[in-house]
Amino acid sequence: MIKSSLLNYELPNSSINQEPYENPLDSKLLIAENREIISFKQFPEYVESDSLFIFNKSTVRKVRILTEKNTGGSLEIFVTKKLNDFEAICLLKSSDKKSKNKKYQTNLFNFQIQEVLDEAFRCIFDMKIDDIINKYGILPLPPYIKDNPKKRKFYNNQFSDNGFSIAAPTAGLHFTNELIDKFKNKNINTAFINLDVNLNTFKPVKSENLNDHNIHKEFYSIDKAEYNKIITYKQSNKNIYCVGPTTLRAIETAYSTKNLVGNTDLFILPDTKINLPTHLITNFHAPMSSLLSIVQNVYGDNWKELYKYAIDQGLKFLSFGDAVLFKYK
Structure with missing residues:
Protein backbone atom coordinates (compact mmCIF):
# COMPACT_ATOMS: atom_id res chain seq x y z
CA MET A 1 0.00 0.00 0.00
CA ILE A 2 1.22 3.50 -0.87
CA LYS A 3 -0.19 5.89 1.72
CA SER A 4 -1.68 8.99 0.13
CA SER A 5 -0.52 11.02 3.17
CA LEU A 6 2.83 10.84 1.37
CA LEU A 7 1.48 13.72 -0.76
CA ASN A 8 0.78 16.08 2.14
CA TYR A 9 2.92 19.02 3.25
CA GLU A 10 2.52 22.49 4.77
CA LEU A 11 1.96 25.23 2.19
CA PRO A 12 1.74 28.77 3.63
CA ASN A 13 -0.84 31.01 1.93
CA SER A 14 1.93 33.56 1.40
CA SER A 15 3.70 31.11 -0.94
CA ILE A 16 0.71 30.89 -3.32
CA ASN A 17 1.30 33.42 -6.07
CA GLN A 18 -1.94 35.36 -6.51
CA GLU A 19 -0.51 37.62 -9.20
CA PRO A 20 0.85 36.37 -12.53
CA TYR A 21 4.31 37.40 -13.69
CA GLU A 22 3.78 40.29 -16.12
CA ASN A 23 6.92 39.06 -17.86
CA PRO A 24 7.01 35.25 -17.61
CA LEU A 25 10.79 35.31 -18.14
CA ASP A 26 11.14 36.87 -14.67
CA SER A 27 9.71 33.70 -13.10
CA LYS A 28 12.15 31.44 -11.30
CA LEU A 29 13.35 27.90 -11.95
CA LEU A 30 14.75 25.72 -9.17
CA ILE A 31 17.21 23.17 -10.53
CA ALA A 32 16.49 20.22 -8.21
CA GLU A 33 19.82 18.50 -8.82
CA ASN A 34 21.98 21.26 -7.30
CA ARG A 35 19.31 23.59 -5.83
CA GLU A 36 20.46 26.51 -7.95
CA ILE A 37 17.73 29.09 -8.61
CA ILE A 38 17.76 30.93 -11.93
CA SER A 39 15.28 33.02 -13.91
CA PHE A 40 13.70 31.62 -17.07
CA LYS A 41 15.49 34.45 -18.89
CA GLN A 42 18.77 32.63 -18.09
CA PHE A 43 17.47 29.16 -18.86
CA PRO A 44 18.78 28.79 -22.47
CA GLU A 45 22.35 29.05 -21.11
CA TYR A 46 21.71 25.89 -19.06
CA VAL A 47 20.33 23.72 -21.87
CA GLU A 48 22.54 21.59 -24.11
CA SER A 49 22.34 22.18 -27.84
CA ASP A 50 20.16 19.68 -29.76
CA SER A 51 17.86 19.03 -26.81
CA LEU A 52 14.10 18.66 -27.34
CA PHE A 53 11.36 20.47 -25.40
CA ILE A 54 7.83 19.02 -25.50
CA PHE A 55 4.91 21.36 -24.78
CA ASN A 56 1.16 20.96 -24.32
CA LYS A 57 -0.43 23.48 -26.70
CA SER A 58 -4.08 23.07 -25.56
CA THR A 59 -5.93 26.38 -25.16
CA VAL A 60 -7.96 27.39 -22.09
CA ARG A 61 -11.41 28.34 -23.36
CA LYS A 62 -13.72 31.05 -22.00
CA VAL A 63 -16.06 28.48 -20.49
CA GLY A 137 -17.56 33.59 -21.86
CA ILE A 138 -14.77 34.60 -19.51
CA LEU A 139 -11.59 32.66 -18.83
CA PRO A 140 -11.80 30.62 -15.61
CA LEU A 141 -9.02 30.95 -13.06
CA PRO A 142 -8.06 28.18 -10.61
CA PRO A 143 -10.20 27.96 -7.45
CA TYR A 144 -7.31 29.09 -5.23
CA ILE A 145 -6.67 32.28 -7.28
CA LYS A 146 -8.71 35.39 -6.47
CA ASP A 147 -10.57 36.26 -9.65
CA ASN A 148 -9.63 39.48 -11.39
CA PRO A 149 -10.14 40.28 -15.11
CA LYS A 150 -6.55 41.60 -15.35
CA LYS A 151 -5.15 38.16 -14.46
CA ARG A 152 -7.04 36.21 -17.11
CA LYS A 153 -4.89 37.15 -20.11
CA PHE A 154 -1.88 35.55 -18.36
CA TYR A 155 -3.65 32.19 -17.92
CA ASN A 156 -2.96 30.81 -21.40
CA ASN A 157 0.31 29.72 -22.94
CA GLN A 158 1.61 32.12 -25.58
CA PHE A 159 2.03 29.16 -27.95
CA SER A 160 -1.44 27.68 -27.26
CA ASP A 161 -3.24 26.47 -30.37
CA ASN A 162 -6.61 24.68 -30.59
CA GLY A 163 -7.69 22.19 -27.93
CA PHE A 164 -10.38 22.65 -25.27
CA SER A 165 -8.92 23.04 -21.79
CA ILE A 166 -10.63 24.53 -18.76
CA ALA A 167 -7.40 24.79 -16.79
CA ALA A 168 -4.00 25.82 -18.11
CA PRO A 169 -1.04 23.48 -18.55
CA THR A 170 0.80 25.92 -16.29
CA ALA A 171 4.40 24.72 -16.71
CA GLY A 172 4.20 26.25 -20.19
CA LEU A 173 3.34 29.73 -18.86
CA HIS A 174 7.05 30.39 -18.23
CA PHE A 175 7.92 29.84 -21.91
CA THR A 176 7.28 32.91 -24.02
CA ASN A 177 7.48 32.73 -27.81
CA GLU A 178 10.62 34.88 -27.45
CA LEU A 179 12.23 32.20 -25.25
CA ILE A 180 11.28 29.45 -27.70
CA ASP A 181 12.90 31.49 -30.50
CA LYS A 182 16.09 31.71 -28.40
CA PHE A 183 15.99 27.93 -28.09
CA LYS A 184 15.81 27.59 -31.86
CA ASN A 185 18.85 29.86 -32.24
CA LYS A 186 20.74 27.43 -29.99
CA ASN A 187 19.59 24.44 -32.04
CA ILE A 188 17.17 23.41 -29.29
CA ASN A 189 14.15 21.76 -30.88
CA THR A 190 10.47 21.74 -29.89
CA ALA A 191 7.53 19.36 -30.22
CA PHE A 192 3.89 20.13 -29.40
CA ILE A 193 1.19 17.77 -28.21
CA ASN A 194 -2.40 18.42 -27.14
CA LEU A 195 -3.94 17.28 -23.88
CA ASP A 196 -7.19 18.96 -22.82
CA VAL A 197 -6.90 19.73 -19.11
CA ASN A 198 -10.15 19.36 -17.18
CA LEU A 199 -11.37 20.53 -13.77
CA ASN A 200 -10.44 17.28 -12.07
CA THR A 201 -6.82 18.38 -12.18
CA PHE A 202 -7.64 20.42 -9.03
CA LYS A 203 -9.24 17.50 -7.15
CA PRO A 204 -7.17 16.37 -4.16
CA VAL A 205 -6.48 12.70 -3.41
CA LYS A 206 -8.94 11.55 -0.73
CA SER A 207 -8.44 7.78 -0.59
CA GLU A 208 -6.09 6.51 2.13
CA ASN A 209 -4.33 4.21 -0.32
CA LEU A 210 -2.89 6.07 -3.32
CA ASN A 211 -3.59 3.04 -5.53
CA ASP A 212 -7.32 3.45 -4.80
CA HIS A 213 -7.45 7.02 -6.14
CA ASN A 214 -9.73 7.20 -9.17
CA ILE A 215 -7.61 9.29 -11.54
CA HIS A 216 -9.49 11.43 -14.05
CA LYS A 217 -9.48 10.87 -17.80
CA GLU A 218 -8.26 13.51 -20.24
CA PHE A 219 -8.36 13.63 -24.04
CA TYR A 220 -5.02 13.83 -25.85
CA SER A 221 -3.81 13.90 -29.45
CA ILE A 222 -0.31 13.86 -30.88
CA ASP A 223 0.56 14.52 -34.50
CA LYS A 224 2.49 11.58 -36.00
CA ALA A 225 5.38 13.79 -37.14
CA GLU A 226 5.74 15.26 -33.64
CA TYR A 227 5.63 11.80 -32.07
CA ASN A 228 8.28 10.50 -34.48
CA LYS A 229 10.48 13.47 -33.57
CA ILE A 230 10.22 12.51 -29.87
CA ILE A 231 11.07 8.86 -30.62
CA THR A 232 14.06 9.88 -32.76
CA TYR A 233 15.44 11.93 -29.85
CA LYS A 234 14.84 9.01 -27.50
CA GLN A 235 16.64 6.56 -29.78
CA SER A 236 19.57 8.98 -30.14
CA ASN A 237 19.89 9.27 -26.33
CA LYS A 238 19.47 13.05 -26.50
CA ASN A 239 17.97 15.27 -23.82
CA ILE A 240 14.17 15.41 -23.82
CA TYR A 241 12.61 18.07 -21.59
CA CYS A 242 8.97 17.37 -20.82
CA VAL A 243 7.16 20.60 -19.92
CA GLY A 244 4.44 19.78 -17.39
CA PRO A 245 2.66 16.69 -16.04
CA THR A 246 -0.05 16.85 -18.73
CA THR A 247 2.60 16.56 -21.44
CA LEU A 248 4.18 13.66 -19.55
CA ARG A 249 0.83 11.92 -19.23
CA ALA A 250 0.13 12.23 -22.96
CA ILE A 251 3.51 11.09 -24.29
CA GLU A 252 3.84 8.18 -21.86
CA THR A 253 0.31 6.99 -22.73
CA ALA A 254 1.07 7.21 -26.46
CA TYR A 255 4.35 5.33 -25.96
CA SER A 256 2.81 2.46 -23.99
CA THR A 257 -0.44 2.10 -25.98
CA LYS A 258 0.82 3.14 -29.45
CA ASN A 259 -2.36 5.26 -29.74
CA LEU A 260 -1.68 8.87 -30.74
CA VAL A 261 -5.28 9.95 -30.07
CA GLY A 262 -7.49 8.90 -27.17
CA ASN A 263 -8.40 9.35 -23.52
CA THR A 264 -5.71 8.77 -20.92
CA ASP A 265 -6.34 7.63 -17.37
CA LEU A 266 -2.64 7.09 -16.68
CA PHE A 267 -1.88 7.63 -13.00
CA ILE A 268 1.86 8.06 -12.55
CA LEU A 269 2.58 6.43 -9.20
CA PRO A 270 5.88 6.68 -7.29
CA ASP A 271 7.03 3.38 -8.83
CA THR A 272 5.75 3.90 -12.40
CA LYS A 273 8.45 3.45 -15.06
CA ILE A 274 8.94 6.59 -17.17
CA ASN A 275 10.13 5.86 -20.70
CA LEU A 276 10.66 9.01 -22.74
CA PRO A 277 11.91 12.21 -21.06
CA THR A 278 15.27 12.85 -19.46
CA HIS A 279 13.97 15.95 -17.66
CA LEU A 280 10.67 17.25 -16.28
CA ILE A 281 9.74 20.89 -15.70
CA THR A 282 6.71 21.46 -13.51
CA ASN A 283 5.24 24.10 -11.20
CA PHE A 284 5.02 23.50 -7.45
CA HIS A 285 1.80 21.60 -6.71
CA ALA A 286 -0.79 21.86 -3.94
CA PRO A 287 -0.81 19.51 -0.93
CA MET A 288 -2.60 16.20 -1.70
CA SER A 289 -2.56 16.87 -5.44
CA SER A 290 -2.28 13.70 -7.52
CA LEU A 291 0.47 15.54 -9.43
CA LEU A 292 2.74 15.21 -6.39
CA SER A 293 2.87 11.49 -7.12
CA ILE A 294 4.81 12.48 -10.28
CA VAL A 295 7.19 14.54 -8.14
CA GLN A 296 7.73 11.54 -5.83
CA ASN A 297 8.30 9.40 -8.93
CA VAL A 298 11.05 11.61 -10.36
CA TYR A 299 12.72 12.87 -7.16
CA GLY A 300 11.96 10.31 -4.46
CA ASP A 301 11.21 10.76 -0.76
CA ASN A 302 13.25 13.96 -0.42
CA TRP A 303 10.77 16.04 -2.44
CA LYS A 304 9.22 17.50 0.74
CA GLU A 305 12.63 18.77 1.82
CA LEU A 306 13.07 20.30 -1.66
CA TYR A 307 9.64 21.96 -1.44
CA LYS A 308 10.52 23.35 2.02
CA TYR A 309 13.75 24.72 0.59
CA ALA A 310 11.75 26.41 -2.21
CA ILE A 311 9.35 27.96 0.34
CA ASP A 312 12.25 29.17 2.50
CA GLN A 313 13.90 30.72 -0.57
CA GLY A 314 10.71 32.68 -1.34
CA LEU A 315 9.74 30.77 -4.46
CA LYS A 316 6.08 30.98 -5.41
CA PHE A 317 3.73 28.03 -5.75
CA LEU A 318 0.80 26.82 -7.88
CA SER A 319 -0.46 28.08 -11.25
CA PHE A 320 1.05 31.59 -11.30
CA GLY A 321 4.15 30.53 -9.38
CA ASP A 322 7.67 29.39 -10.17
CA ALA A 323 8.85 26.02 -11.44
CA VAL A 324 11.29 23.21 -10.71
CA LEU A 325 13.51 21.25 -13.10
CA PHE A 326 13.93 17.54 -12.35
CA LYS A 327 16.31 15.11 -14.02
CA TYR A 328 15.40 11.45 -14.45
CA LYS A 329 18.13 9.14 -13.20
Whole structure:
Protein backbone atom coordinates (compact mmCIF):
# COMPACT_ATOMS: atom_id res chain seq x y z
CA MET A 1 0.00 0.00 0.00
CA ILE A 2 1.22 3.50 -0.87
CA LYS A 3 -0.19 5.89 1.72
CA SER A 4 -1.68 8.99 0.13
CA SER A 5 -0.52 11.02 3.17
CA LEU A 6 2.83 10.84 1.37
CA LEU A 7 1.48 13.72 -0.76
CA ASN A 8 0.78 16.08 2.14
CA TYR A 9 2.92 19.02 3.25
CA GLU A 10 2.52 22.49 4.77
CA LEU A 11 1.96 25.23 2.19
CA PRO A 12 1.74 28.77 3.63
CA ASN A 13 -0.84 31.01 1.93
CA SER A 14 1.93 33.56 1.40
CA SER A 15 3.70 31.11 -0.94
CA ILE A 16 0.71 30.89 -3.32
CA ASN A 17 1.30 33.42 -6.07
CA GLN A 18 -1.94 35.36 -6.51
CA GLU A 19 -0.51 37.62 -9.20
CA PRO A 20 0.85 36.37 -12.53
CA TYR A 21 4.31 37.40 -13.69
CA GLU A 22 3.78 40.29 -16.12
CA ASN A 23 6.92 39.06 -17.86
CA PRO A 24 7.01 35.25 -17.61
CA LEU A 25 10.79 35.31 -18.14
CA ASP A 26 11.14 36.87 -14.67
CA SER A 27 9.71 33.70 -13.10
CA LYS A 28 12.15 31.44 -11.30
CA LEU A 29 13.35 27.90 -11.95
CA LEU A 30 14.75 25.72 -9.17
CA ILE A 31 17.21 23.17 -10.53
CA ALA A 32 16.49 20.22 -8.21
CA GLU A 33 19.82 18.50 -8.82
CA ASN A 34 21.98 21.26 -7.30
CA ARG A 35 19.31 23.59 -5.83
CA GLU A 36 20.46 26.51 -7.95
CA ILE A 37 17.73 29.09 -8.61
CA ILE A 38 17.76 30.93 -11.93
CA SER A 39 15.28 33.02 -13.91
CA PHE A 40 13.70 31.62 -17.07
CA LYS A 41 15.49 34.45 -18.89
CA GLN A 42 18.77 32.63 -18.09
CA PHE A 43 17.47 29.16 -18.86
CA PRO A 44 18.78 28.79 -22.47
CA GLU A 45 22.35 29.05 -21.11
CA TYR A 46 21.71 25.89 -19.06
CA VAL A 47 20.33 23.72 -21.87
CA GLU A 48 22.54 21.59 -24.11
CA SER A 49 22.34 22.18 -27.84
CA ASP A 50 20.16 19.68 -29.76
CA SER A 51 17.86 19.03 -26.81
CA LEU A 52 14.10 18.66 -27.34
CA PHE A 53 11.36 20.47 -25.40
CA ILE A 54 7.83 19.02 -25.50
CA PHE A 55 4.91 21.36 -24.78
CA ASN A 56 1.16 20.96 -24.32
CA LYS A 57 -0.43 23.48 -26.70
CA SER A 58 -4.08 23.07 -25.56
CA THR A 59 -5.93 26.38 -25.16
CA VAL A 60 -7.96 27.39 -22.09
CA ARG A 61 -11.41 28.34 -23.36
CA LYS A 62 -13.72 31.05 -22.00
CA VAL A 63 -16.06 28.48 -20.49
CA ARG A 64 -17.42 30.54 -17.59
CA ILE A 65 -20.62 32.43 -18.45
CA LEU A 66 -22.28 34.86 -16.05
CA THR A 67 -25.85 35.76 -16.96
CA GLU A 68 -29.30 36.57 -15.52
CA LYS A 69 -32.45 34.45 -15.61
CA ASN A 70 -35.44 36.20 -17.18
CA THR A 71 -37.37 35.34 -14.01
CA GLY A 72 -34.74 37.19 -11.98
CA GLY A 73 -31.61 36.03 -10.21
CA SER A 74 -28.06 35.43 -11.36
CA LEU A 75 -26.91 32.26 -13.10
CA GLU A 76 -23.39 30.98 -13.66
CA ILE A 77 -22.78 28.33 -16.32
CA PHE A 78 -19.41 26.57 -16.46
CA VAL A 79 -18.96 24.43 -19.58
CA THR A 80 -16.76 21.47 -18.63
CA LYS A 81 -17.13 19.44 -21.83
CA LYS A 82 -18.56 20.17 -25.27
CA LEU A 83 -20.50 17.15 -26.60
CA ASN A 84 -21.55 18.61 -29.96
CA ASP A 85 -22.43 22.04 -31.40
CA PHE A 86 -25.40 22.54 -29.07
CA GLU A 87 -24.89 20.14 -26.15
CA ALA A 88 -22.45 20.32 -23.27
CA ILE A 89 -21.75 19.05 -19.77
CA CYS A 90 -22.03 22.05 -17.44
CA LEU A 91 -21.80 23.09 -13.82
CA LEU A 92 -24.69 25.39 -12.90
CA LYS A 93 -24.70 27.85 -10.04
CA SER A 94 -27.99 29.54 -9.11
CA SER A 95 -30.42 29.64 -6.18
CA ASP A 96 -33.17 27.53 -7.80
CA LYS A 97 -33.73 23.75 -7.70
CA LYS A 98 -32.41 22.01 -10.77
CA SER A 99 -34.08 18.99 -12.36
CA LYS A 100 -34.29 17.04 -15.61
CA ASN A 101 -36.11 18.86 -18.46
CA LYS A 102 -36.02 22.19 -16.61
CA LYS A 103 -35.85 25.11 -19.06
CA TYR A 104 -33.89 28.29 -18.52
CA GLN A 105 -34.44 31.56 -20.34
CA THR A 106 -31.66 34.08 -19.89
CA ASN A 107 -30.89 37.55 -21.23
CA LEU A 108 -28.28 35.97 -23.55
CA PHE A 109 -29.62 32.55 -24.68
CA ASN A 110 -31.90 29.71 -23.58
CA PHE A 111 -31.14 26.13 -22.58
CA GLN A 112 -32.64 23.00 -21.04
CA ILE A 113 -31.29 20.42 -18.60
CA GLN A 114 -31.44 17.04 -20.36
CA GLU A 115 -29.80 14.91 -17.69
CA VAL A 116 -28.76 15.32 -14.07
CA LEU A 117 -25.27 13.85 -13.50
CA ASP A 118 -23.27 13.39 -10.27
CA GLU A 119 -21.99 16.93 -9.94
CA ALA A 120 -22.99 18.41 -13.28
CA PHE A 121 -25.76 18.62 -15.90
CA ARG A 122 -26.06 17.69 -19.56
CA CYS A 123 -27.61 20.72 -21.22
CA ILE A 124 -28.85 21.61 -24.70
CA PHE A 125 -28.63 25.25 -25.84
CA ASP A 126 -30.47 27.23 -28.53
CA MET A 127 -27.15 28.74 -29.64
CA LYS A 128 -23.89 27.08 -30.66
CA ILE A 129 -21.62 26.38 -27.67
CA ASP A 130 -18.62 27.92 -29.46
CA ASP A 131 -20.60 31.11 -30.13
CA ILE A 132 -21.70 31.31 -26.47
CA ILE A 133 -18.13 30.86 -25.26
CA ASN A 134 -16.63 33.32 -27.76
CA LYS A 135 -19.29 36.01 -27.27
CA TYR A 136 -20.12 35.79 -23.58
CA GLY A 137 -17.56 33.59 -21.86
CA ILE A 138 -14.77 34.60 -19.51
CA LEU A 139 -11.59 32.66 -18.83
CA PRO A 140 -11.80 30.62 -15.61
CA LEU A 141 -9.02 30.95 -13.06
CA PRO A 142 -8.06 28.18 -10.61
CA PRO A 143 -10.20 27.96 -7.45
CA TYR A 144 -7.31 29.09 -5.23
CA ILE A 145 -6.67 32.28 -7.28
CA LYS A 146 -8.71 35.39 -6.47
CA ASP A 147 -10.57 36.26 -9.65
CA ASN A 148 -9.63 39.48 -11.39
CA PRO A 149 -10.14 40.28 -15.11
CA LYS A 150 -6.55 41.60 -15.35
CA LYS A 151 -5.15 38.16 -14.46
CA ARG A 152 -7.04 36.21 -17.11
CA LYS A 153 -4.89 37.15 -20.11
CA PHE A 154 -1.88 35.55 -18.36
CA TYR A 155 -3.65 32.19 -17.92
CA ASN A 156 -2.96 30.81 -21.40
CA ASN A 157 0.31 29.72 -22.94
CA GLN A 158 1.61 32.12 -25.58
CA PHE A 159 2.03 29.16 -27.95
CA SER A 160 -1.44 27.68 -27.26
CA ASP A 161 -3.24 26.47 -30.37
CA ASN A 162 -6.61 24.68 -30.59
CA GLY A 163 -7.69 22.19 -27.93
CA PHE A 164 -10.38 22.65 -25.27
CA SER A 165 -8.92 23.04 -21.79
CA ILE A 166 -10.63 24.53 -18.76
CA ALA A 167 -7.40 24.79 -16.79
CA ALA A 168 -4.00 25.82 -18.11
CA PRO A 169 -1.04 23.48 -18.55
CA THR A 170 0.80 25.92 -16.29
CA ALA A 171 4.40 24.72 -16.71
CA GLY A 172 4.20 26.25 -20.19
CA LEU A 173 3.34 29.73 -18.86
CA HIS A 174 7.05 30.39 -18.23
CA PHE A 175 7.92 29.84 -21.91
CA THR A 176 7.28 32.91 -24.02
CA ASN A 177 7.48 32.73 -27.81
CA GLU A 178 10.62 34.88 -27.45
CA LEU A 179 12.23 32.20 -25.25
CA ILE A 180 11.28 29.45 -27.70
CA ASP A 181 12.90 31.49 -30.50
CA LYS A 182 16.09 31.71 -28.40
CA PHE A 183 15.99 27.93 -28.09
CA LYS A 184 15.81 27.59 -31.86
CA ASN A 185 18.85 29.86 -32.24
CA LYS A 186 20.74 27.43 -29.99
CA ASN A 187 19.59 24.44 -32.04
CA ILE A 188 17.17 23.41 -29.29
CA ASN A 189 14.15 21.76 -30.88
CA THR A 190 10.47 21.74 -29.89
CA ALA A 191 7.53 19.36 -30.22
CA PHE A 192 3.89 20.13 -29.40
CA ILE A 193 1.19 17.77 -28.21
CA ASN A 194 -2.40 18.42 -27.14
CA LEU A 195 -3.94 17.28 -23.88
CA ASP A 196 -7.19 18.96 -22.82
CA VAL A 197 -6.90 19.73 -19.11
CA ASN A 198 -10.15 19.36 -17.18
CA LEU A 199 -11.37 20.53 -13.77
CA ASN A 200 -10.44 17.28 -12.07
CA THR A 201 -6.82 18.38 -12.18
CA PHE A 202 -7.64 20.42 -9.03
CA LYS A 203 -9.24 17.50 -7.15
CA PRO A 204 -7.17 16.37 -4.16
CA VAL A 205 -6.48 12.70 -3.41
CA LYS A 206 -8.94 11.55 -0.73
CA SER A 207 -8.44 7.78 -0.59
CA GLU A 208 -6.09 6.51 2.13
CA ASN A 209 -4.33 4.21 -0.32
CA LEU A 210 -2.89 6.07 -3.32
CA ASN A 211 -3.59 3.04 -5.53
CA ASP A 212 -7.32 3.45 -4.80
CA HIS A 213 -7.45 7.02 -6.14
CA ASN A 214 -9.73 7.20 -9.17
CA ILE A 215 -7.61 9.29 -11.54
CA HIS A 216 -9.49 11.43 -14.05
CA LYS A 217 -9.48 10.87 -17.80
CA GLU A 218 -8.26 13.51 -20.24
CA PHE A 219 -8.36 13.63 -24.04
CA TYR A 220 -5.02 13.83 -25.85
CA SER A 221 -3.81 13.90 -29.45
CA ILE A 222 -0.31 13.86 -30.88
CA ASP A 223 0.56 14.52 -34.50
CA LYS A 224 2.49 11.58 -36.00
CA ALA A 225 5.38 13.79 -37.14
CA GLU A 226 5.74 15.26 -33.64
CA TYR A 227 5.63 11.80 -32.07
CA ASN A 228 8.28 10.50 -34.48
CA LYS A 229 10.48 13.47 -33.57
CA ILE A 230 10.22 12.51 -29.87
CA ILE A 231 11.07 8.86 -30.62
CA THR A 232 14.06 9.88 -32.76
CA TYR A 233 15.44 11.93 -29.85
CA LYS A 234 14.84 9.01 -27.50
CA GLN A 235 16.64 6.56 -29.78
CA SER A 236 19.57 8.98 -30.14
CA ASN A 237 19.89 9.27 -26.33
CA LYS A 238 19.47 13.05 -26.50
CA ASN A 239 17.97 15.27 -23.82
CA ILE A 240 14.17 15.41 -23.82
CA TYR A 241 12.61 18.07 -21.59
CA CYS A 242 8.97 17.37 -20.82
CA VAL A 243 7.16 20.60 -19.92
CA GLY A 244 4.44 19.78 -17.39
CA PRO A 245 2.66 16.69 -16.04
CA THR A 246 -0.05 16.85 -18.73
CA THR A 247 2.60 16.56 -21.44
CA LEU A 248 4.18 13.66 -19.55
CA ARG A 249 0.83 11.92 -19.23
CA ALA A 250 0.13 12.23 -22.96
CA ILE A 251 3.51 11.09 -24.29
CA GLU A 252 3.84 8.18 -21.86
CA THR A 253 0.31 6.99 -22.73
CA ALA A 254 1.07 7.21 -26.46
CA TYR A 255 4.35 5.33 -25.96
CA SER A 256 2.81 2.46 -23.99
CA THR A 257 -0.44 2.10 -25.98
CA LYS A 258 0.82 3.14 -29.45
CA ASN A 259 -2.36 5.26 -29.74
CA LEU A 260 -1.68 8.87 -30.74
CA VAL A 261 -5.28 9.95 -30.07
CA GLY A 262 -7.49 8.90 -27.17
CA ASN A 263 -8.40 9.35 -23.52
CA THR A 264 -5.71 8.77 -20.92
CA ASP A 265 -6.34 7.63 -17.37
CA LEU A 266 -2.64 7.09 -16.68
CA PHE A 267 -1.88 7.63 -13.00
CA ILE A 268 1.86 8.06 -12.55
CA LEU A 269 2.58 6.43 -9.20
CA PRO A 270 5.88 6.68 -7.29
CA ASP A 271 7.03 3.38 -8.83
CA THR A 272 5.75 3.90 -12.40
CA LYS A 273 8.45 3.45 -15.06
CA ILE A 274 8.94 6.59 -17.17
CA ASN A 275 10.13 5.86 -20.70
CA LEU A 276 10.66 9.01 -22.74
CA PRO A 277 11.91 12.21 -21.06
CA THR A 278 15.27 12.85 -19.46
CA HIS A 279 13.97 15.95 -17.66
CA LEU A 280 10.67 17.25 -16.28
CA ILE A 281 9.74 20.89 -15.70
CA THR A 282 6.71 21.46 -13.51
CA ASN A 283 5.24 24.10 -11.20
CA PHE A 284 5.02 23.50 -7.45
CA HIS A 285 1.80 21.60 -6.71
CA ALA A 286 -0.79 21.86 -3.94
CA PRO A 287 -0.81 19.51 -0.93
CA MET A 288 -2.60 16.20 -1.70
CA SER A 289 -2.56 16.87 -5.44
CA SER A 290 -2.28 13.70 -7.52
CA LEU A 291 0.47 15.54 -9.43
CA LEU A 292 2.74 15.21 -6.39
CA SER A 293 2.87 11.49 -7.12
CA ILE A 294 4.81 12.48 -10.28
CA VAL A 295 7.19 14.54 -8.14
CA GLN A 296 7.73 11.54 -5.83
CA ASN A 297 8.30 9.40 -8.93
CA VAL A 298 11.05 11.61 -10.36
CA TYR A 299 12.72 12.87 -7.16
CA GLY A 300 11.96 10.31 -4.46
CA ASP A 301 11.21 10.76 -0.76
CA ASN A 302 13.25 13.96 -0.42
CA TRP A 303 10.77 16.04 -2.44
CA LYS A 304 9.22 17.50 0.74
CA GLU A 305 12.63 18.77 1.82
CA LEU A 306 13.07 20.30 -1.66
CA TYR A 307 9.64 21.96 -1.44
CA LYS A 308 10.52 23.35 2.02
CA TYR A 309 13.75 24.72 0.59
CA ALA A 310 11.75 26.41 -2.21
CA ILE A 311 9.35 27.96 0.34
CA ASP A 312 12.25 29.17 2.50
CA GLN A 313 13.90 30.72 -0.57
CA GLY A 314 10.71 32.68 -1.34
CA LEU A 315 9.74 30.77 -4.46
CA LYS A 316 6.08 30.98 -5.41
CA PHE A 317 3.73 28.03 -5.75
CA LEU A 318 0.80 26.82 -7.88
CA SER A 319 -0.46 28.08 -11.25
CA PHE A 320 1.05 31.59 -11.30
CA GLY A 321 4.15 30.53 -9.38
CA ASP A 322 7.67 29.39 -10.17
CA ALA A 323 8.85 26.02 -11.44
CA VAL A 324 11.29 23.21 -10.71
CA LEU A 325 13.51 21.25 -13.10
CA PHE A 326 13.93 17.54 -12.35
CA LYS A 327 16.31 15.11 -14.02
CA TYR A 328 15.40 11.45 -14.45
CA LYS A 329 18.13 9.14 -13.20
